[in-house]
Amino acid sequence: MFATLTKQGLCAAALFAAVSVHAADKLPNVVILATGGTIAGTGATSTTTVGYTAAKIGVEKLIEAVPEMKKVANVKGEQVFQIASESMTNDHWLKLAKRVNELLKQSDVDGIVITHGTDTIEETAYFLNLTVKSKKPVIIVGSMRPSTAISADGPINLYNAVATAGSKDSVGRGVLVTLNDEIQGARDVTKTNTMTANTFRSPELGSLGYIVSGKPIFYRASTRKNTADTEFDVSKLDKLPAVDIAYGSANANTIAIDAFAAAGDVGIVYAGTGDGSLANTVRPRLTELRKQGLQIVRSSRVGNGPTIRNGENNDDETDFVVSDTLSPQKARILLMLALTKTKDTKEIQRMFYTY
Known part of the structure; x- marks a missing residue:
């Protein structure tokens, strides 16, 4: 009798394992690329929300902390780098974009x-929005x-990010940013508050949708390529080509502009x-430098x-480009990438109206 019960138990265990494997086979496969940031940060106390240390926890611990993810996707992690996002550089972007493209070529x-610090999420998102070669x-x-x-x-x-990454509804919508139960498009999103959890907004055109009980629900899509x-x-x-941002204000001068030009x-x-x-x-x-x-x-x-062409300046005469609705930090990204293709101002302006 004992042998019969043991055999039945083994059969039941094997059946359960088979069902579990079959269920896992039906789940989407999502790779988490960790780059550091507050999401991997630690504070001195449980009430420390300012003055903490970013980029301390590795990707495996991040995954272990959210076992519920296993119900919506087969998840594996990779630590790409471990930094606070204010230290993000062009080199980091190139490395990240190349790794993303390598992974997305895989059928599995x-x-x-991508886990990321909030200070430059909007910039990394827009860079990848222009350089990822997959839907x-x-x-x-x-x-926060x-x-x-x-x-x-x-x-x-x-x-929520893993659930959104594994959803077929997210395919072809460009790079997305998800925090605070909201889905934002990479081109439009910006950080609007230094400390609150609802800091990420798309002020002009609004969010793309919400994440409700682990399901992304989209209400609109970007029309830009x-x-x-x-x-x-x-x-x-x-x-990437060297491009910087000079900031306008009352009592404006050319000190920063001259320094950038002198630096190459x-x-x-x-x-x-x-x-x-x-x-x-x-x-x-600026006219002379052009x-x-x-x-x-x-x-x-x-x-x-939008910054309107020939509005506050005769851009046709000075041969300047206008950024349309891109923020200065995102205009910098598009200009760098544009300069890898052409030096023709008309072509660059076309890109600003396209992306």
């Missing part, structure tokens, strides 16, 4: 989640509170006042609305 990868979902996620804090937002944000539909290829690039920049984004206005103390120098070959993009520090 359905989507990717498969790429989701960037972070948190470190992992040790009361009501840390990292675990639920990570769970992205990912597999872009003309940019970073696979053979070792570095090939492009400057000018974050002007209002509709990208150029002070009389600045316009002549004649010398530097690309000049006129953008705005305002944060909402």
